Amino acid sequence: MSGPHESSTFVALRDQLQEAAATFAGGPDALESILLGMVDDVDRAAREPLEIFPVCHHSPASALAMARRLREKQPKVVYLELCEDMAPLLTELRNCRLPVAVQAFAGDLDGFPAEWAPLSVVAPITEASAEYQAIAYALDTPGVELVLVDRSSDHVFQWDRRGERAQEAATEGTAPPEQAEAALHGEAVGVEIGDLRPRFAELEEHLLRHGRVRHWSEWWHQFVEVPLGDSDHDTYRQVMFLIGSLFRRLAPGDGDRVRVDEDRERYMWTRMREHLAATGTDPEDCLYVCGAFHAASRVEEFGVHGSTDTFTISPRTATTWQYGLIPSSHAAIEAQFALASGSVSIAATEWAKSLKRSRVKPYRLEGQAGAKKSGRKKAVAAAAVPAPRSTDAGDRLSGFLRRPPVLDGLDEAELLGWSVDIVRAARRNGYLASTADAIAVFETSILLAGMRDRAKPTPYDFQDAAVTCIEKDSVPGRRDVRRLVEIMMGGDRIGQVGYESLPPLARDVYDRLAPLELKLQQRGVQRALLDLASRPELRACSDLLWMLRRLLPHGAARPIMGERRLGERSIQESWDLALGTHQRALIELGYEGVSIEQVLEQRLRREAYAPQATTATVLAAVEDATLYLGSRRLADELGTHALKVLATERSVDGAPEVLRRVRGLLAYYRTHEPVLPPWIEAFTKAGYAHYCTLLPTAFRDEDATVGQVAAMLGFLFSMESLALSLGCDRTQLELAVAQSHPDDPAKTALLWAAQVQLGTLSRAELRLRCDELLDNPLVVPSYPRYLSGFVHALEPVPGLADVVVEAVSNAFGRLPDEVLLPWLPLLITTLRSGAADLAPLLIREAGRIFPARLAVLDGWIPPWRAPQTDPFAARRSRPEPDGPRGAALLPAHPATCDAVAELLGCTEGWTTADAAPLPSGVALLAAHPAACDAVAGLLGCGDQWTDQAASAPTGAALAARHPITARALESLLTGT
Structure with a gap:
């Protein structure tokens, strides 16, 4: 291939730029090399045998030029800058309503740091994009092959140096730089297909200031979209090559982003050459669709004749990737590409206007959901309009740069319609707008456009005029005027993935909720009423809804009436369901398993076995396993793991939560299980010893709050009876309290x-x-x-x-x-x-x-100040019985007396009947001296029977020597 300066195509342009550089810079310097280098980049890309089609993502001008070029050239192979492992998903786009995003997801990592999980890569697609035109053409045209040539999702993270940057920052003692929010699509890494924006901050500021615009989206619309809207193919290509070269040459010359950009270009050209060599396809029959930034590439591997042995594609890691389609939105795309709010909606409106003005028939996938069906007559008319053709394939860039800006005439009907619509929308949202405001918006739009050197007001001029004239000093409703203009221009359109393209888990969820008879795939909130008493078949739907509430974001499944606790089930439930609004979250659940139960079990295990998991976290997982899954096996496994986690904790931060969880689980098992599970008995014993050990330290620790110490004591006292029955020693608790100061x-x-x-x-x-x-x-x-x-x-x-x-x-x-x-x-x-x-x-x-x-209240005396009465005073003041009731009771029941004597080990029998009667129970005591001694020992009396003779009767002497024993025995036998 000849060198860039050998071509005479851009000789005139090169001479003009060299003269301009000498005039403005006062002589040859870096400016001249930059300007001439840009011309060389354009020349190199334009002369490449494999036609390069540079695009800007979500640009109506790029989409219109792509539709024209595809109908004119009819290429047999289309190479597209998109992750090569996403190719099988593109056929599923016909089942979706755009915008949607192609996603690659990895939850279990093998070859990447565990803290990166989960990995997610998305590539959003809208109808007003050149990429969608190429995809629709290739998939619906027989004999056309679509080849994705960009790095795989695995290589996206292989080339990510976030781990090295974090390690370097830790070594240097500085915080690692945060990833820009504009590069994210939700929580996923966004693949910037066709990204075209200055990476030199001073350059962007210069362009905005001299273009008299506020942000980059408005500059692009004014100076690129409008001029290129009706240009021919060669002019479009050369202008896009020039813009890509300008931004590339003025970008910072070092850093990870430059290295990644060059590696992507080497990767893509290597894949294209491999495909050409394998299939024998003529490069003239191919079309390479890529971002304008990558089209002006200077790597050695550029072109079909580039270097072939200087770049080696590394193998993928062992990480298993899953693929699917998720809903996207204009707002998400704007965040990913750092575009102004509402710019993608305005681009969609401009796309529809361009199609109507140019009468170009765009490509749409057959059966595309959400696409408007056009009549046969209109389609034939559109197809009959010839696409603009360039008469000269040479230097089209010089004429474009010398041509003064085209001042479009004022479309009064369009601007007047905008003014009336915005006033109507403002009145519906609480603004005191009137016809005078519509006139003011109309005139102010024209005035602002004139101040910015354009005859026709753009949507951005109209937006500024509407804010100035209608939004006086406050916003009465939820939306301000700027947001109302965005909605009027198209709004934040949100895509939807069709049922056939959903993963098995999502389809299973919709099938299991079919008895609710709701259109759950539609966006918005729908109310579901479940009478579980009269329709027991809805209990399966209730169980599924509670699991979805546990797994999906807040608002996807929200209970209005009814609750689910351990041991409790509602007989009626009411739900607000928004599964269509949260379709993306439901789809991502499908990457984790084939059923909702499997995903929930995996989530519970991951939470319980996480390195930062606490005892309270594991017990919460045990409760959820019992509550939602009813799995005794999983609950026992996680409960056993809770013992291990408790043994490693040295703080009492989670004591309140542990107490609450254990009490609930213990109450549930006591009422619903015949016996307590072994793990909860072991947890009670271990927890009793654990908190007894930590109690003295917690009382002295300044970081331990009084609530945490109270929770420890609550565990010890409430679980004390169970712990003692399992073999714990109460002395351990007494010692712990005694050691607390x-x-x-x-x-x-x-x-x-x-x-x-x-x-x-x-x-x-x-x-x-x-x-x-x-x-x-x-x-x-x-x-x-x-x-x-x-x-x-x-x-x-x-x-x-x-x-x-x-x-x-x-x-x-x-x-x-x-x-x-x-x-x-x-x-x-x-x-x-x-x-x-x-x-x-x-x-x-x-x-x-x-x-x-x-x-x-005046005469009320607090209970603690009232005189306290002795509850045993009445018994102690009871008078002694008058007669010897014990003497009458024992002879009346001789068998009972013999039984008591035999129980006490006494073998003596009754005395003779003619013995002299003794008062009270003396006769009994005298007849049974051994029984008297036994009862005395039982009652704790140390004095024993004596054989010393006395002048008084024997029973009387005994009673006199043992008065306490005699009184106690008499009271025991007589019941007094």
Whole structure:
């Protein structure tokens, strides 16, 4: 191939630019090399045997020129700048309503850092784009082959140096630069097909300032779209080559982006040469569609005759990629390519106008969803219009650059229609707009266009005029005037993927929700009513909706009536469903599994086994596995894993959540399972020992809040009975409380409550300590913190509610106003921030204690001030029985007396009947001295029977020597 300066096509242009460089720069310098280099780039690209078609993404001018060129040339092979592994998806576009995006997704990584997961690459496609015209032509034209030649999705991340940049930043102690939001499509990496924008900030600023426009989209529309709209093919190509060369030569000469751009160009030319060699296709029958930035390439591999041994394509990693179509929108595309808001909608409007003006028939996929069907007569007429042809394939660029800007005449009818429509839209949105405002918008649009050196107002001029004339000082509704103009020009169109192109999981979701008889694929919110009592077949739909609520973003499936908790099921439910609006999220679930249950199980495992997972996180996964999946196997597995996570934790940050989760699970298993699962018994034992060990440290740790310590105590006290039955030792808890010595007043009050629960501190002593706090003027300012600790103590010791009410009441009753009022706000804020969930318990107890009527309040005495009565006083004051009832009872029941004697091991029998009667039970005691000793030992009396003779009767001597035993035995036998 001849060198760039050997061609005489652009000799005149090269001489003019060289003269201009010498005039403006005062002599040959870098400016001359840049200008002449641009001409060389254009010449090189224009002379390439394989025709290069440079495009700008979502440009109506590029799409119109592409449709014309395809009908004129009818190429047999179309090479397209798009990830080569996305080719099988393009046939599914006919089942979708544009705009949509082709997506590659990878959740399980092999060869990339785990923290990058999930990986996602998207390439949005709209009807007003040259890429879609090429795709539609190739897929619907027999004998035409479409070949994607850009790097694969795997190579997109292979060439991403984010890991190296993060490592370099960590080494240097600086933060890694964040990825620009404009390069994202949602959370996915956007493939910038046909991206054409200056990468030199000063150049863009210069173009905007001298073009008298606000942003790049308006500059492109004014100086490229409009002039190229009706140009011939050669002029279009050379102008796009020139713009791409300008931006490329003025871009920064180093950095990762330049390296990636050059590698992409080497990759694409290598793939094209491989295809040409394998198929034997003539390059003259091919068309290469790429961004204008890549068309003006200077790499050695450029062209069909470029270097063939200087670039090697690396193999892909072992990562498994999944592919699908997801809905896209104009707003998402604008964010990906850093375009002005509404620019893609305006481009779609301009595309429709250009088609009507030029009468060019565009290419559309057969059966394309959302495409308007044109009549046969109109189609024939459109096809009969010949495409513009250039009479000279030489230097078309010189004439284009010397030609003055074409001043289109004012289309008064179009501008007037815009003015009337925007006023109508403004009135519907709350603006006080009138006919005068429509006239003002009309005239102001013309005025602004004249100030910006254009005769015909552009949509951007009209937008500025509408904002100036209608939006006075406030926005009465949800939308401002700028947004209303965008909607009027086409709005944020959102695409939709057809049922046939959905992944199996998404189709399964729609099939399982079919009994609801709703059009779930439509956008918007739809109400679903489920009467599970009369229609039990809807329970499967209910189960699926709860799982979708767990997996999809907020708003996709929102319950209005009904709830699902452990052990509870609603008999009626009402849902607001917006699955069509969140179709992208539903499709991405299909990349993770073939059923919604499988995806949920994988999510739960991933959350539970994540490196940063806590015990509370794992228990939440156990609860969700039981609640949504009903899987005892998965719940047992995750519960066993919770034991391992608990053993590794050295802080008490998650104690409140652990307590709440364990209580709920334990209550569920006790009411719905015959026996407790082994893992929850083991968790109770391990948790009891774990929190006993951490308790003294938590009381002293300043970072541990009183709520967290209260949760630990709540776990220990509420699980104590189960833990002790499983073999735990209560002494461990007593020692942990005894070793706790907090300095914080709230934790001190909490410790006192724990001591009351353990029995080492009585309630009277606790009340006495509270009184001492109020009597000490140095402690009074911190008394609210003590009260906060007492309120938190209601979690582990709810029986102290009356003591807490007493402590608060004493403070309000005893402290003077000058002391009470300053710390009253502190008390309220402390209770609200730290114990809001425990306040209802305190309020209920106060409602039980305090009188309900105001009239009773004056004579009301608090229970803690009322005199306390001894409940055993009446029994202790009961008089002794008058007669020896025991003596009469025992002879009346000799068999019972013998049985008691035999039980006590006494073998002596009854005395003779003629023995002298003894008072009370003396005769019985005398007859059974061994029984007397046995009963004395049973009752704890140390004195034993004596054989010493006495003048009194034997029974009387015994009774006299053992008065306590005699009285106790008589009371036992007589029931007194």
